[in-house]
Amino acid sequence: MIPPIIPPNAAPGEHLVFQRLASDPATREWTVLHSLELAQHVRQVQGEADFVVIVPGKGIAVIEVKSHRQVTYDEQGWKLGFQRPTARSPFKQADEAMHSVRSYLISRNVQLKDTLFVSGVWFTHTRANLPASPEWHPWQVLDRQDFGRGAGHAILRLLDNGRAHHSRLRALPPVPGPDRQKMDAIAKALRPRVELAAGTADLRRERDAQLTSFLDEQYDALDAMEGNDRVLFTGPAGSGKTFLALEAARREAARGKSGWLLCYNRALGKDLEQRAAGAPGLNAGSLHSTLRSISGLDIPDDAGDSFWQEELVDAALEKLLDAKHERDFLILDEVQDLALPGYLDALDLMVKGGLAGGRCLFFGDFERQALYGLSDSHRALMARTSVMSTYTLTANCRNLPRIGETVKVLAAMSPGYRRFRRQDDGVQPRYYWYTARDEQEKLLGQAIRDLRDEGFELDEIMVLSPRRAGSAAAACRDKWLRRVLVEASIAAPRGHVGYSTIHAFKGLEAPAVILTDVDEPLLPQFEALLYVGLTRPRDRLSVLATKEAIAPRVIGEQS
Known part of the structure; x- marks a missing residue:
């Protein structure tokens, strides 16, 4: 399927x-283009083909x-639903x-001598009992009953009947096309990869200028909350x-x-510190590094949750009781991951007036980005504060729109982003499908190239x-990849590609991300991990996945 997901605003x-079509096993080797814009239309200034289905050894079907749910054709013309009658068939x-x-x-x-072209109309929500007419052939009519035997079967029937019809009119080659090479050439010609003629350096400058203006607009949120001592800013990733x-x-x-x-995340803490x-x-950094500095504790080699959530906190609390580390304000990013009782006890002693009476600003995403099992973190935070105002951010100023739309579909965001502040550049996220994990090495190399x-x-x-262990990047054996890839929590050195866990990169972003x-x-927290990973790229998103893992999210059945 090109693109591999369908926009939410497409017709039912x-x-x-x-x-x-996407879920039918019969279409596995097909190429299906959805919503193909036709700038060179034979009749109009511009038109559209709802679906162009390229079937190897059969031909090409163009589907309207x-x-x-109601279709009428009579002497007044075509009446579709509640629309006015039209003569245009x-x-x-x-x-x-x-x-x-x-x-x-x-x-x-593109050579098309061996390639059959047919067209058809699919009335998806009704039984199309159309009268005989010289305007169409009965075999060009598809309706809701055609879903019974499978969408692939319906397209094959259309192509087979079209071949039989054309065989009576003209000679067709004994070996029908297109073959795999021709299919790829046709798909590439119809949906070429969009190249940025201005170059990525110009893209970076434009992106930086856009982000500056977007953030100036976002700062209005701070101005609006200026008179409130305690404010919770919530919003999805990229806001x-x-x-x-x-x-x-x-x-x-x-x-x-x-x-x-x-913040919670160590890599983000280092970034904020810089x-x-x-x-x-x-004083900026992660909460854990700050508590370690206050307590003076050394981190044991086998440090686990008990150390970070109990031993370290208890040691820091002893030091915090003397008020030497108390400050005028406290600002927390990723607050949804910091609402454990022990952490809140320590934070309460780090700001004058405490969490209930001090100058405290909190930023978080309680709906989607809680990766550490704190499902009740919002309630825990509210219980520690007194009167607190809330400001909701809904606009995405990080991702290009097509990345953001992909996130909405794959992560089942509802209602999702209210709007995107960056302009669309026409480039879809790329998907590289695999069936066995060892196939990823080749695909990863291809995605980077x-x-x-x-x-x-x-x-x-x-x-x-x-994955924390055995990820595609960490396990690769390819010489070029091993030379290029380097584990990096924030950014890789020049000339190298960084790799990290989604957990470690939470709160950060990159121009291009390969998931x-x-x-x-x-996997526990799979939806939250998928959401966080998908929202990290600013400009390009590539996904290496099995169809079984995300197909239900992309092509969930409708009644």
Whole structure:
């Protein structure tokens, strides 16, 4: 399926055809293009083919989809649902789209002598009892009953009847096409990979300029909450929470206040520490590194949850009781991961007035990014504060729209992002399917080369996995990959591709992300991990996955 997911705003009938074709085993070797824009239409300034189905050894079927539950054809013309009658036949629409596709391929020097073209109309939500007419052939009509034997069977029936019809009119080659090579050439001609003529350097400059303007707009959220001592900012990934937390900390420090800017994730803590450097009176980093510094404890080699959540906290609490580490303000990013009783006890002693009466700003995503089993973290935080205002962020200012739409579908976001502030560049996320884990090595190499060929520097690419051990990047044996890949929690050295776990990269972002090892939907926290991984890239997303792991999310059945 190209693209491999269907936009949520597509017509219901298109959703149904897409889902049934994608899930039908008979279509495994087919190439299906959905919503193909036709800039060179034979009749209109611009048109569209709902589906172009390329079937090896059979031909190409161009399908017009009509989702209406009531279809009438009489002397007044076509009446589809509650629309006004029109003389324009859906079969004429399909035929014109088919000829537009064929003419375009010929103009691109794609040889089509052995390739059959047919068109049809699929009335997905009704039984199409149409009268005989010279405007169409009965075999060009598909309706809801055709889903009974499978969407693939319906397309094959259309192509076989089309071949029989054309055989009576003209000689057809004994060996029908297209073959695999021709299929790839046709698909590439119709949906070429979009290359950025301006180059990735221009893309980076444009992205940085966009983010600056977007963040200026996001800062209005801080201005709106300026008069409130305690505020909880919530929002999905990509809505600017970390940028706002950093800006809020800088504003407080600029007023001569001292304070903490803390988070859960170690890599994000290091990033915040670097970016907050130079702000007087501001201490930034992860909560664990801060507690270790306060307590003076050494980290044992076998440190586990009991050390981080109990021993370290208890040792830090003894030091915090003397109020020497108390500051004017406390700002927490990733607060959904910090709402354990012990952590909250320590944080309560780190700000003047405590969590209930001090200057405290919290930033978090309680719905999607709680990776550490703190399902009740919102309630735990609210129990420690008194009056606290809430501000909800809904706009995505990190991801390009097509990445954001992919996140909405695969992570089942509801209602999802209200809007995207970055302009669409027309490039879809790429999927590399595998059936066995050892197939990933070759696919990972291909994914990196694809991004490099597009113009991304190697150090702009980050490979993420839900696995802590045995990930595709860590286990690869390919000489080139072993030379290029390096484990990195924030960014890789120049000339190298970094790889990390999704857990470790939480709160961070990269220009291009390759998500690997997506093959265990029953893994604990799988949905949260998938969501976090998918939302890390700013410009390009590549996914190495089994169809079984994410197909139900992409092509979930509809009644």
